[in-house]
Amino acid sequence: MIKTDILIIGAGPTGLFTVFEAGLLKLKCHLIDALPQPGGQCSEIYPKKPIYDIPAYPEILAGDLTDKLLEQIKAFEPGFTLGERAETIEKLEDDTFIVTTNKGTKHHAPIVAIAGGLGSFEPRKPPIPNIADFEDAGVEYIIRDPEVYRDKKVVIAGGGDSALDWAIFLTDIASEVSLVHRRNEFRGALDSVDKVQELKDAGKITMITPAEVTGILGDEKVTGVSIVKNGEEKIKLEVDHFIPLFGLSPKLGPIANWGLDIEKNAIKVNNALDYQTNIPGIYAIGDVNTYPGKLKLILCGFHEATIMCQSAYKRIHPNKKYVMKYTTVGGVEGFDGSKKEAPKAVVKKIE
Amino acid sequence: MSDISIKITDRNGALHEILAPTDMAMNIMEVVRSYELAEEGTIGVCGGMAMCASCQCYITSDHELPEMNPDEDLMLAEAFYVQNNSRLGCQIHITSALDGLEIELAPES
Numbered sequence: 078m079i080k081t082d083i084l085i086i087g088a089g090p091t092g093l094f095t096v097f098e099a100g101l102l103k104l105k106c107h108l109i110d111a112l113p114q115p116g117g118q119c120s121e122i123y124p125k126k127p128i129y130d131i132p133a134y135p136e137i138l139a140g141d142l143t144d145k146l147l148e149q150i151k152a153f154e155p156g157f158t159l160g161e162r163a164e165t166i167e168k169l170e171d172d173t174f175i176v177t178t179n180k181g182t183k184h185h186a187p188i189v190a191i192a193g194g195l196g197s198f199e200p201r202k203p204p205i206p207n208i209a210d211f212e213d214a215g216v217e218y219i220i221r222d223p224e225v226y227r228d229k230k231v232v233i234a235g236g237g238d239s240a241l242d243w244a245i246f247l248t249d250i251a252s253e254v255s256l257v258h259r260r261n262e263f264r265g266a267l268d269s270v271d272k273v274q275e276l277k278d279a280g281k282i283t284m285i286t287p288a289e290v291t292g293i294l295g296d297e298k299v300t301g302v303s304i305v306k307n308g309e310e311k312i313k314l315e316v317d318h319f320i321p322l323f324g325l326s327p328k329l330g331p332i333a334n335w336g337l338d339i340e341k342n343a344i345k346v347n348n349a350l351d352y353q354t355n356i357p358g359i360y361a362i363g364d365v366n367t368y369p370g371k372l373k374l375i376l377c378g379f380h381e382a383t384i385m386c387q388s389a390y391k392r393i394h395p396n397k398k399y400v401m402k403y404t405t406v407g408g409v410e411g412f413d414g415s416k417k418e419a420p421k422a423v424v425k426k427i428e
Numbered sequence: 429m430s431d432i433s434i435k436i437t438d439r440n441g442a443l444h445e446i447l448a449p450t451d452m453a454m455n456i457m458e459v460v461r462s463y464e465l466a467e468e469g470t471i472g473v474c475g476g477m478a479m480c481a482s483c484q485c486y487i488t489s490d491h492e493l494p495e496m497n498p499d500e501d502l503m504l505a506e507a508f509y510v511q512n513n514s515r516l517g518c519q520i521h522i523t524s525a526l527d528g529l530e531i532e533l534a535p536e537s
Contacts, residue, residue: 122474195469201537204508236506259510264502323506326473326480326537342469 079156081107083389084176084186086163086332089117091363091378092192093146093155098386100153101404104393105412107156107184109163109176111197116143118194121325132376142375152411158182162197164331172358188358188389191344192378193365195327203234203321207293215299216319225318226251232302232314234290235322236260241269243322248281255283255314257290257304285312293319335359343367351388352381358392360385432527437488438465439533448522456517456531457483470536476518481507483517484534491529493520508537 083099085092088110096106114120116139124140131137137145161178166189168174173187200218202208208216217225220243230253233244241263244256256273263270276282285304292303294313302319304312329342337354338345344361346352348368352360362385363378371377390399408418431447434456438444448459457472460483474480478499484507487493493515496504500519504510514534520526 118474122479123477126477195473201508204537236502258505260502260505262502262505264506323508324480326482327469329469342467 078175079107079158079182079184081105081156081184081186082393083107083188083190083386084109084174084184085190085192086110086176087117087192087194087363087365088112088115088157088159089192089194089363089378090119090142090146090375091194091382092117092190093143093150094379095190095192095362095382095386096150096153096155097146098383099389100150100412101402101407101409102386102390102399104188104386104390105155106153107158107186109158109161109178109184111160111162111199113160115147115157115159116140118327119143121198128375130374130376152409152413152415152417154412158184162330166335166359168356168358174358187393188360190382190385190389191332191354191359191361191365192363192382193329193332193361195342195364196329196332197327198325199328199330200321201323201326203290203323205291205293208321211293211295211299211319214297215295215317216293216321218321220320223247223250228252229317230315231255231318231320232257232290232316233320233322234258235324236263236265237322237324238265238269239324240322241265241273243320244282245269245272245276248276251318253283253316254281255285255316257285257288259287259289261286285314288312290319290321329365332365337361340367343371352385353388360389432522432524432529434459434526434528435489435530436460436463436465437530437532439535450522450524452522454522456485456515456520456522458518459522460517460533466533466536471533472518474518478503478516478519481516482536484509484514485517485531486511486534487513487515487529487531489528489530491526493526507534509534 082104083106085108088108099106119139120143127136161180164179165177174189176184227250231251232255234257236258247254277284288304288306290302291305294301301315344366346361346366352362362381364373410416430451436444471482473482481503500516
């Protein structure tokens with residue numbers, strides 16, 4: 078069981094900054110995120126795109142913002158449960174919570190801060206009628222263990238970086254790799270496209286373009302796929318695995334069943350006070366919450382995280398006196414023993 | 429004239445005739461959101477960067493639209509339920525030339 082003071086669900090910019098504000102109050106944080114890396118949308122959808130409305134950064138790439146936040150919170154030693162989705166929440170008699178992920182990892186904390194953005198990222202599943210029958214029986218939307226494909230025949234569908242990168246990677250493992258895409262052009266990084274071209278010329282990847290997988294063949298497990306090429310030509314391809322890689326889309330998911338007030342796919346919070354939800358001890362901050370006048374901006378998430386941490390502190394330490402200190406005055410004392418503080422004034426006498 | 433009229437068929441098949449301003453630098457996706465014609469969180473997920481296709485729509489009138497840029501073209505190449513008249517709403521800016529435009533929102537995916 079992982080124990081912490083504030084359990085943050087979602088490791089996007091708002092969740093990450095929460096660690097800093099909590100750290101100033103000597104509260105420890107642990108983050109859960111369904112993605113394998115921190116940063117949320119900033120790292121998953123648009124790491125190379127600029128953001129222009131982060132105060133004091135006239136321009137910053139979303140990926141760089143994530144890196145800067147990680148650097149800023151490093152001294153507060155946040156814990157991470159990555160690649161797992163928060164699934165259930167249980168309130169104990171002492172008003173603390175246990176949150177369990179889809180892989181069974183349990184987290185115990187007096188405060189839960191949901192910073193889940195638009196939800197957890199789920200793979201986009203192509204609308205092939207019988208695809209659900211073959212999930213985990215030869216159809217995989219995410220590659221977890223590449224060894225599964227050793228000496229197997231694999232067909233990948235998609236035109237972005239993940240389709241290209243996995244096609245390249247699997248040429249060393251699978252016996253046959255085919256790549257199906259609706260265009261001859263690919264959206265991925267140029268060097269990946271070049272590499273696939275090289276592997277195609279060497280006969281290691283079979284390119285089937287412009288084409289689309291329209292059906293899955295097999296009885297209980299995948300034995301092949303049907304493909305339509307050039308809009309008319311029908312092809313049957315014998316394969317053991319079909320890997321559709323069409324990116325991820327966020328879904329609110331299991332959080333919707335936690336008994337929280339939900340409106341327009343977002344969690345209602347008390348914005349007059351502390352961004353607490355209808356369940357005391359559970360807060361919602363950043364894009365995942367809603368209130369009159371809500372703006373889904375990273376900078377608003379930072380503000381909400383700051384206010385929320387003050388309220389969390391009072392909930393954890395109801396009888397302790399506390400006043401907010403400026404970091405310039407109080408410095409930043411990390412949990413790792415590091416200390417940052419403003420340099421003292423140099424005094425020199427004039428003779 | 430600063431407003432144009434657009435007919436939008438939502439994902440449930442209901443037709444809405446709405447007014448959209450030409451002077452607010454808005455696009456079709458933002459107009460749909462401003463009238464709440466699709467559930468929040470199911471449209472404009474990437475914010476309008478042509479990176480998610482959640483604002484895919486079918487153009488059913490014969491208006492001449494601005495040409496697709498490569499971002500939109502390649503995103504549509506990976507989207508689902510794509511037809512010949514598919515466009516990404518976030519890449520179509522509201523201009524007076526679009527007065528009377530008719531569109532249908534593509535299914536959520």
